[in-house]
Amino acid sequence: xxxxxxxxxxxxxxxxxxxxxxxxxxxxxxxxxxxxxxxxxxxxxxxxxxxxxxxxxxxxxxxxxxxxxxxxxxxxxxxxxxxxxxxxxxxxxxxxxxxxxxxxxxxxxxxxxxxxxxxxxxxxxxxxxxxxxxxxxxxxxxxxxxxxxxxxxxxxxxxxxxxxxxxxxxxxxxxxxxxxxxxxxxxxxxxxxxxxxxxxxxxxxxxxxxxxxxxxxxxxxxxxxxxx
Amino acid sequence: xxxxxxxxxxxxxxxxxxxxxxxxxxxxxxxxxxxxxxxxxxxxxxxxxxxxxxxxxxxxxxxxxxxxxxxxxxxxxxxxxxxxxxxxxxxxxxxxxxxxxxxxxxxxxxxxxxxxxxxxxxxxxxxxxxxxxxxxxxxxxxxxxxxxxxxxxxxx
Numbered sequence: 319x320x321x322x323x324x325x326x327x328x329x330x331x332x333x334x335x336x337x338x339x340x341x342x343x344x345x346x347x348x349x350x351x352x353x354x355x356x357x358x359x360x361x362x363x364x365x366x367x368x369x370x371x372x373x374x375x376x377x378x379x380x381x382x383x384x385x386x387x388x389x390x391x392x393x394x395x396x397x398x399x400x401x402x403x404x405x406x407x408x409x410x411x412x413x414x415x416x417x418x419x420x421x422x423x424x425x426x427x428x429x430x431x432x433x434x435x436x437x438x439x440x441x442x443x444x445x446x447x448x449x450x451x452x453x454x455x456x457x458x459x460x461x462x463x464x465x466x467x468x469x470x471x472x473x474x475x476x477x478x479x480x481x482x483x484x485x486x487x488x489x490x491x492x493x494x495x496x497x498x499x500x501x502x503x504x505x506x507x508x509x510x511x512x513x514x515x516x517x518x519x520x521x522x523x524x525x526x527x528x529x530x531x532x533x534x535x536x537x538x539x540x541x542x543x544x545x546x
Numbered sequence: 547x548x549x550x551x552x553x554x555x556x557x558x559x560x561x562x563x564x565x566x567x568x569x570x571x572x573x574x575x576x577x578x579x580x581x582x583x584x585x586x587x588x589x590x591x592x593x594x595x596x597x598x599x600x601x602x603x604x605x606x607x608x609x610x611x612x613x614x615x616x617x618x619x620x621x622x623x624x625x626x627x628x629x630x631x632x633x634x635x636x637x638x639x640x641x642x643x644x645x646x647x648x649x650x651x652x653x654x655x656x657x658x659x660x661x662x663x664x665x666x667x668x669x670x671x672x673x674x675x676x677x678x679x680x681x682x683x684x685x686x687x688x689x690x691x692x693x694x695x696x697x698x699x700x701x702x
Contacts, residue, residue, distance in 0.1 A: 319552070319557070320553055320554075324551045325557060325560070327689065329561065331682070331686045332565060332568075333564075334685070335682040335685070336569070338675060338679050338682060340674060340676050340678065341682075343673045344627050344628050344671075344679070345574035346574055347627070347670060347671070349580075350663055350664060351666040352627070352631055355631065355634045355649075358647070362638050365642065387646055388647055389642060389646065389648075390647075390648055390650050391647065391650075392650070393649035393651040393665050394651045402652040403650040405650075472579075472580035473583035473587065473623070474583070476587060501626065501630060524633065524634070525633035525634060525699070526698070
């Protein structure tokens with residue numbers, strides 16, 4: 319049991335924290351911004367995995383080309399071919415393979431439906447054809463190699479999004495890696511993804527847990543090495 | 547360093563009440579929604595076989611969180627916002643080798659009044675004075691380390 323003095327000290331410490339202007343800005347951020355930042359973070363780890371595998375990564379802007387400044391990520395899912403903003407993607411090479419990493423773009427599944435994929439790895443020739451024709455990339459025919467569903471949870475994780483992701487990948491072709499990535503751990507989700515053929519879970523992936531980052535990057539790296 | 551304290555459930559309830567009041571005053575609507583959602587989802591726990599005997603029923607049940615558990619969940623949400631979000635921004639800058647980053651939308655598909663919810667810049671995630679937030683957070687954690695998640699990277 320805490321004394322009245324201790325409780326007052328605790329309450330004052332919490333109020334000091336929450337009254338800081340920087341804390342106020344972070345607390346008022348809308349959750350969409352946190353979600354998009356988390357997707358971009360997973361994208362940046364995929365870039366790191368390409369480098370670990372011995373490949374090269376070049377950040378591109380769809381309008382400005384190499385090394386865009388600023389780097390523009392999508393604030394909402396959209397078309398890979400959109401030139402409305404200088405949207406960024408990563409052009410990668412690994413041995414003979416040429417591919418691209420994208421954040422928040424739409425793919426057409428085998429059913430014909432459009433799917434929003436948080437982080438994806440797409441064949442470079444196909445992506446160039448999509449940009450050239452202002453069309454939509456296909457999620458089938460080995461055009462799409464890896465997909466990641468990224469979730470920045472701000473409440474206790476449920477399995478709903480996991481179920482949705484399982485449905486989404488069933489409409490894609492054969493994928494080398496399909497991962498469900500979340501900022502927090504969850505026994506419920508781990509259990510849900512433990513069934514064979516379900517996506518690989520990367521739960522609790524965040525910058526404060528370097529072991530989780532290493533596990534994720536190593537997994538992607540190994541899959542890239544097997545492929546290339 | 548102050549001694550760590552052990553809160554009783556009613557003390558945790560009082561602290562949680564003032565925390566939520568403060569968040570509400572500062573219009574941290576989505577943080578409060580996350581905390582409310584966690585309360586609604588409750589705590590799942592496994593039942594022992596002896597509790598159900600030979601009946602063929604599911605062995606997971608849900609119960610409402612205690613005040614202590616709610617306070618822990620509230621600090622988990624604060625941890626994500628105040629510590630993890632700025633860390634994401636730093637990692638992005640480090641891994642991509644770029645300092646300036648923005649989030650923009652295809653304007654053809656979005657109404658003008660929706661833009662503030664969809665567009666952002668890296669400074670929003672890494673505001674000036676962020677070091678003070680980390681220091682103040684650590685001070686709270688020293689008082690209730692069992693409830694407040696660590697603010698620094700955990701090395702194995």
